[in-house]
Amino acid sequence: MTTDRQPRATLRAVAEAAGVSTSTASLAFSGKGPVAADTVERVLAAAARLGYTGPDPLASSLRHGRSGVVGVIVEGRLLHAFRDPFAVSVLDGLSQVLDEVPAGMLLIAQHAGSPEKAIPQLAGTALDAVVFSLCGPDDNPAVDHLAARGIPMVGDGSPADERVVQLALDNRAGSAAVSRHLKDLGHHRVAHLMMPLRHDSPTGLATRTALDDAEFADSRDRALGFLDVFDDSSLMAQTSLPDVEQGAAAARLLLDRPPADRPTAVVAQSDLLAMGVVRAADELGLRVPEDLSVTGFDGVELPWFPGTLTTIDQHGEQKGRRLGELLRRLLDGERPQDELQAGDLRIGTTTAAPAQS
Amino acid sequence: MTTDRQPRATLRAVAEAAGVSTSTASLAFSGKGPVAADTVERVLAAAARLGYTGPDPLASSLRHGRSGVVGVIVEGRLLHAFRDPFAVSVLDGLSQVLDEVPAGMLLIAQHAGSPEKAIPQLAGTALDAVVFSLCGPDDNPAVDHLAARGIPMVGDGSPADERVVQLALDNRAGSAAVSRHLKDLGHHRVAHLMMPLRHDSPTGLATRTALDDAEFADSRDRALGFLDVFDDSSLMAQTSLPDVEQGAAAARLLLDRPPADRPTAVVAQSDLLAMGVVRAADELGLRVPEDLSVTGFDGVELPWFPGTLTTIDQHGEQKGRRLGELLRRLLDGERPQDELQAGDLRIGTTTAAPAQS
DNA sequence: GCGAGCGGTCGAATCGATTCGATCGAATCG
DNA sequence: CGATTCGATCGAATCGATTCGACCGCTCGC
Incomplete structure (x- = not known):
């Protein structure tokens, strides 16, 4: 428990300690360009010595223009949204695909009564894409905002907007x-x-x-x-x-x-x-x-x-995975077609012919 | 549906269009320093004209050293984690507080069988703090990683580690x-x-x-x-x-x-x-x-x-809110004490004296 | 033996915003 | 009327990494 008020080690500090330029140090970490094996070793050793845990995600994201975060907009309080096992299974399927992208899921609650209240939060977060799932109002001010920022969107039918790629159920x-x-x-x-x-x-x-x-x-x-x-x-x-x-x-x-x-x-x-x-x-x-x-x-x-x-x-989980696929393609720069899925009638024990009366 | 392959407008572009320096434009947006009213107006007009939607969150975060994102680490698949209404209510309470901070919640699933697999994802995401909730293993490699990055952590009893502020139940x-x-x-x-x-x-x-x-x-x-x-x-x-x-x-x-x-x-x-x-x-x-x-x-x-x-x-929701409070204080630089809460016995209709036998 | 090619390294520009200190004109005060 | 202060604005440094082009010294091929 050292009182580590010293700022985190930077790539530059590591490079200096290893006696190389930051460019080389960067290459050594990412494994991209050609770097001599012993140089890599020296850099890694210096990093370990300084407690460097890898490139700062923020700086890296800024450079790449990607944050690795996908926003999931849900309607109302999480409590209500996730009370429904269907919502949860969609989310589960989605997370399976996003894990591979890789991208994380940022939860954003948006109340249907005052959808505009979510905009400041949206504006302040770096998002690579957004999923509207389980979220109701058919015209949503968030769509305008996100479209202006050029952030790709997928939805499960709503909000109905051509800028949102849809995976709807019939x-x-x-x-x-x-x-x-x-x-x-x-x-x-x-x-x-x-x-x-x-x-x-x-x-x-x-x-x-x-x-x-x-x-x-x-x-x-x-x-x-x-x-x-x-x-x-x-x-x-x-x-x-x-x-x-x-x-x-x-x-x-x-x-x-x-x-x-x-x-x-x-x-x-x-x-x-x-x-x-x-x-x-x-x-x-x-x-x-x-x-x-x-x-x-x-x-x-x-x-x-x-x-x-x-x-x-x-098929909630499958639907979530499909949403994830669409997202993945959107992130790759494609513009996938909207899709309409059909549900399957599953007959259980709760239906029977009416009693004779 | 314009094919907007042009890069997003930047603050600099707005400043140029408004005929001011970027510093002034920045001030105009954030409302910090003293800026003449008509200058603000000019900047805002230029922004509207160019479709500028506000400062890029990534750049802004890099400068501030804050991403506005709190990681929530859950055990195993989301499907299982959120199947339990208790987990959902904790999350709900947490989100209520984080909305005010403001900060978003990034979901991170970590399988108890191979907790180290979540580390690369963690390393790649900009997090201001992390909540371990509903996530089991008592010693977790993620703690070392996050501690090295200087990211504050709160937990609900596990992982048991002094670097994690605990809000445990007895x-x-x-x-x-x-x-x-x-x-x-x-x-x-x-x-x-x-x-x-x-x-x-x-x-x-x-x-x-x-x-x-x-x-x-x-x-x-x-x-x-x-x-x-x-x-x-x-x-x-x-x-x-x-x-x-x-x-x-x-x-x-x-x-x-x-x-x-x-x-x-x-x-x-x-x-x-x-x-x-x-x-x-x-x-x-x-x-x-x-x-x-x-x-x-x-x-x-x-x-x-x-x-x-x-x-x-x-009291799951309340517990989530309390976790949020701890987080808030951690983000303010405090180091709150661990807390131990007591549960309340609530007698329902499922218990009675045993039948005479 | 000389030029092409390549592995390894580095410098500098860049991503987009924030902020500190400097500057400058105008208003205020003695 | 000169000195001080304040309001408005700007320039430049900074956050931390990535990457393109340049450079250097070797080796290989002709």
């Missing part, structure tokens, strides 16, 4: 597929449980008109997919947060009614919401799937859930 | 407290379910001797707390990952035995493991808490769980 088709599955099973009274449509959405019943001023395209498109199969008069609810808690609260509004009115199935816009429905059903004494079929969206692991949820699998 | 006391709660209720046959003791721990039954070569101090200390109350002959199991899945697998080994042998309670080392126990109990037809009492550790939200878990609340 939300509408996926949602329609799972809805059709229920219809094929014979369900007619089917309710829809939506993720937030806006940053200030309250949990509660909703109608089709709510879609008109949706901020989040995911939620809107999944709702449209549902409405492609079931009609506008279907019971719908939205939530303030896409978590189990709010899912259960909204599900109670959908399910707590006389049997003749009660939906025989609920199409939830995420697996977490679906878990909320299951929980609410449980509280109301409804068995899944005998009394109520439930579907989710995302395809996350739900280890605490006995059984398997019927859902649309988005 | 794991042993917490674990003893929750164990004592069960003893007071009248339990005698109580089993203990442990998080991984080593990065290569298999899920399976274990004995006290397994503690001797534990890598992870948290797990070891919680086990010791349990053994402060119940004796060495107690049934114990460890897991390969601290998640619900492995918790359930290990719990089956503990519970699937004749009633006379079967523990009447399980002290799990984390809430997620406890959920695994609940799930295994369910499968075996055991009611909680009538047939089996279950306790956890951490105090996370378990929205899908009907009822509340008896646990030790670590």
